[in-house]
Every structure is written in C-alpha cells, then in structure tokens.
Amino acid sequence: MDVDAARRAAGEAAVPLVEDGMRVGLGTGSTARWFILGLAERVRQGLTIRAVATSLASASLATEGGILVEELGADGLDIAVDGADSVDPALRLIKGRGGAMLREKIVAASAARYVVIVDAGKYMPSLCGRVPVEVIPFGSARTLRTLAERTSMAFAFRTGPDGRPFITDNGNLVADSEDRALHDPSALAEMIRSVPGVAGDGLFVGMTDLVLIGHGDGSVEQLTAPGDTVASGG
Amino acid sequence: MDVDAARRAAGEAAVPLVEDGMRVGLGTGSTARWFILGLAERVRQGLTIRAVATSLASASLATEGGILVEELGADGLDIAVDGADSVDPALRLIKGRGGAMLREKIVAASAARYVVIVDAGKYMPSLCGRVPVEVIPFGSARTLRTLAERTSMAFAFRTGPDGRPFITDNGNLVADSEDRALHDPSALAEMIRSVPGVAGDGLFVGMTDLVLIGHGDGSVEQLTAPGDTVASGG
Numbered sequence: 001m002d003v004d005a006a007r008r009a010a011g012e013a014a015v016p017l018v019e020d021g022m023r024v025g026l027g028t029g030s031t032a033r034w035f036i037l038g039l040a041e042r043v044r045q046g047l048t049i050r051a052v053a054t055s056l057a058s059a060s061l062a063t064e065g066g067i068l069v070e071e072l073g074a075d076g077l078d079i080a081v082d083g084a085d086s087v088d089p090a091l092r093l094i095k096g097r098g099g100a101m102l103r104e105k106i107v108a109a110s111a112a113r114y115v116v117i118v119d120a121g122k123y124m125p126s127l128c129g130r131v132p133v134e135v136i137p138f139g140s141a142r143t144l145r146t147l148a149e150r151t152s153m154a155f156a157f158r159t160g161p162d163g164r165p166f167i168t169d170n171g172n173l174v175a176d177s178e179d180r181a182l183h184d185p186s187a188l189a190e191m192i193r194s195v196p197g198v199a200g201d202g203l204f205v206g207m208t209d210l211v212l213i214g215h216g217d218g219s220v221e222q223l224t225a226p227g228d229t230v231a232s233g234g
Numbered sequence: 235m236d237v238d239a240a241r242r243a244a245g246e247a248a249v250p251l252v253e254d255g256m257r258v259g260l261g262t263g264s265t266a267r268w269f270i271l272g273l274a275e276r277v278r279q280g281l282t283i284r285a286v287a288t289s290l291a292s293a294s295l296a297t298e299g300g301i302l303v304e305e306l307g308a309d310g311l312d313i314a315v316d317g318a319d320s321v322d323p324a325l326r327l328i329k330g331r332g333g334a335m336l337r338e339k340i341v342a343a344s345a346a347r348y349v350v351i352v353d354a355g356k357y358m359p360s361l362c363g364r365v366p367v368e369v370i371p372f373g374s375a376r377t378l379r380t381l382a383e384r385t386s387m388a389f390a391f392r393t394g395p396d397g398r399p400f401i402t403d404n405g406n407l408v409a410d411s412e413d414r415a416l417h418d419p420s421a422l423a424e425m426i427r428s429v430p431g432v433a434g435d436g437l438f439v440g441m442t443d444l445v446l447i448g449h450g451d452g453s454v455e456q457l458t459a460p461g462d463t464v465a466s467g468g
Binding site: 071072073074075076102103105106107108109110136137138139141142143144145146169170171193194195196197199200 | 305306307308309310336337339340341342343344370371372373375376377378379380403404405427428429430431433434
C-alpha cells in the first residue's frame with residue numbers, strides 16, 4: 001500500500017465536512033497534516049472558521065496556512081478531526097503514539113462530531129497495540145506497579161531519543177502497556193482510570209462518530225456504525 | 235467542642251499503629267500534624283521508619299522531628315495516616331480543602347492500611363460539602379462545563395488569596411463543586427472520572443480501613459466498618 005497516498009486520501013476526505021463558521025479541532029500527525037493543508041486551502045478560498053490545535057506542530061501548520069487558532073472555550077467545537085494508531089469496527093481507538101492523547105481526548109470530547117482519519121493499515125478487526133497512559137510524576141513508580149496489577153499487563157515508562165523520560169505537554173510521564181490485542185477495551189479503560197495518579201489514557205471508547213479509511217489507490221471508506229462500511233469515492 | 239483537643243486526640247491515637255521498620259504515609263493538615271509530632275517522639279525513642287509526605291509542610295515537620303522522608307517507591311507503604319474534610323459511616327471521604335487530594339490519594343492507595351483521623355465535627359451521617367476536582371489546564375473552561383453537565387452540580391475554579399487561580403503541586407487547577415449533600419458518592423466519583431481533563435478528585439471511596447474520631451474531651455472512637463463504632467480510651 002502507498003501509505004502516504006492513503007493518508008492523504010483520508011485527510012482530504014474530511015475537509016468537505018467543515019462548514020462556514022464552524023469551530024474545528026485539529027489533530028496531530030501525518031494524516032491530520034493533510035486535513036489541515038486541505039482546510040487551509042478552503043480558508044484561502046474564503047471559508048471562515050476558528051480552530052483549536054492539539055499540538056504546537058498543528059497550531060504552527062494551521063497558522064501558516066491562514067487558519068485562526070485559539071484556545072478551547074467552554075462552548076466546545078462543532079467538529080474535530082484527528083488520526084489514530086489503531087481503529088476497530090466499533091469505532092474504538094488507540095491513540096497516543098505521539099504522546100498527545102490527553103489533549104487529543106479533551107478536544108475530541110468537546111466536539112459535537114468527532115471524525116477519525118486513518119490509512120487502511122490502522123484498521124483492525126480488534127484493537128491491537130500498546131496503550132499509552134499519562135501518569136502524574138508524584139509516586140509514578142508505584143502507579144506503574146498498580147497499573148500492571150490491575151490490568152494484568154506489563155507497563156514501562158516511555159523515554160525520548162536521549163534516553164530521558166518522555167514528558168507530555170501537561171508535564172506528566174507516559175507509561176506504555178505491552179503490545180497486545182485488547183479483547184475488552186471498555187473494561188480495560190475502566191481499570192486504567194481507577195488507578196490514582198493516572199491523568200489520561202489513549203483508549204477512546206464511545207467517542208468517534210465517523211472513521212474515514214484511506215487506501216493506497218486514493219479511495220476512502222466511511223465507517224459510521226459497528227461493522228457498517230460504505231465505500232465512497234476518493 | 236474543643237476542636238484542637240479533638241484533633242490532637244485523633245492524631246495521637248494513630249501513633250501506636252506504626253510499628254518498627256514500617257514505611258509510613260504522612261498526611262497534611264492540623265490533625266495530621268499531631269500524628270507527625272507523636273511519631274517524631276517515638277522516632278526519638280528509637281523507632282525506625284521511612285516516611286512519604288503528601289506535602290512540603292508535612293515533609294518539613296517530619297524532617298525537623300528526625301523522621302526519614304523519601305520518595306514513594308514501587309513497593310508502596312505499610313500504613314498511611316491522613317485527615318479528611320468529611321467522613322461518613324461507610325468510611326467514605328471528601329478530601330482536598332488544602333488542594334493536595336491527588337497526592338494524598340496516590341499515597342492512600344499505595345498503603346496496605348489507610349487510617350483517617352478527624353475531629354468529631356467531620357463525621358456526618360452522609361457525605362456533605364464541596365467536592366474538589368483536579369483539572370488539567372488545557373481546555374479547562376470546557377472541562378468545567380462538562381463536569382457540571384455530567385454531575386448536575388455547579389463547579390467553579392478555586393482561586394488563591396490573591397485572586398489568581400489556585401495551582402496544585404502537580405501544576406493543575408482545582409474545580410470545587412457547590413456545597414451539597416452527596417447521596418451517591420460512588421456514582422458521582424464515576425461521573426467525575428469519566429470527564430477527559432480530570433486528573434484526580436477528592437472523593438475517597440472504598441479506600442479507608444480505619445477512622446479515628448477525636449472528641450473534645452480527648453476520647454477517640456474507632457470506626458472500622460459501615461455503622462460499626464467502638465468507643466476506646468483517648
């Protein structure tokens with residue numbers, strides 16, 4: 001599969017969903033980048049929107065493209081568009097490979113419509129991968145132990161390229177679970193959130209309204225309800 | 235009631251629960267202060283313990299008293315002793331008037347035995363008061379709105395004496411609910427924790443092993459199971 005073409009197809013397919021006057025959440029990553037570039041093109045053609053970014057990189061890209069970026073307000077957003085690391089037929093997600101899952105989840109939850117854009121390689125019959133958990137630094141060694149005990153999964157703190165602890169934009173650590181198929185993501189999310197010291201996690205359950213799956217040939221599938229895929233033009 | 239005498243009675247009643255070699259969690263506040271002072275006295279008499287403090291104030295008080303204070307390790311604690319703002323017969327707590335409820339909960343959850351020390355004025359037939367919630371700064375205006383919607387309670391951000399936002403040791407904001415009797419603390423805790431952007435809260439449910447209730451005459455009641463109080467000497 002031509003992964004770049006697939007990501008571009010998915011990202012660009014989300015652009016027409018944005019209407020004039022909307023408040024729009026901008027995701028982060030290589031697929032969200034295509035969405036932001038397409039949106040900037042529409043803004044140059046006269047579309048008026050206000051945006052909230054989930055990362056500094058996306059904020060910069062949007063601002064350079066002429067998109068007005070502001071803070072997330074109490075009223076929330078009309079639509080938010082973001083990528084994911086893994087998507088299943090129930091529209092459940094694993095996110096957080098970039099470490100921004102908490103801000104991404106706050107933005108997603110604030111949006112009336114949450115649209116996920118992925119290449120076909122991210123779509124799986126059941127969620128699979130490492131689950132990232134954002135952990136308060138105080139007592140983090142103990143929190144890691146408790147996470148492992150409650151979930152029966154191994155967790156390890158993420159480090160950066162320099163070998164030092166990875167720190168999120170919120171000043172916290174990230175613990176990644178072992179790489180595994182998740183048979184009950186909802187129950188796992190409950191277990192993770194029950195641990196004091198956990199500030200957020202990369203399991204997005206019951207949040208997604210629409211998944212756009214891009215293929216290498218430029219075609220895009222829409223996934224709107226469990227098991228319900230509709231082929232559409234790229 | 236002589237509140238100081240009641241707090242002293244409760245705090246000092248917890249001191250004999252600490253045994254040689256234990257790792258001990260030290261709470262924060264005017265009642266926990268009596269526990270720390272009593273513990274320091276035993277350390278001067280030869281008791282060997284290692285302690286973890288929930289605040290800088292308690293760490294200083296302990297260190298001055300000769301107690302070894304260290305970071306919370308993966309193995310957790312043998313016992314933790316702390317005060318509370320409100321306690322009910324099911325040993326459920328509201329904590330967080332001082333804003334340290336997240337660190338306090340991490341310490342409490344790490345302890346094999348969690349002992350709560352309060353004056354009799356804090357003990358109520360059902361939990362009552364403002365519930366403090368620790369909120370990530372990003373998107374906090376939206377998080378406040380979502381908290382209110384999901385719990386059907388009003389929330390407001392806490393400010394310091396200078397009128398600026400109160401910031402926790404973890405770098406987050408604190409939202410306090412309206413002052414109200416809580417009819418179902420467990421359900422409320424679930425609702426609060428379901429909101430993305432919430433890093434912690436002051437509802438302690440299913441965590442407490444023993445409550446020591448001090449009275450103005452120096453007597454102390456022990457509360458160990460729902461509705462089961464045992465009078466004991468001060």
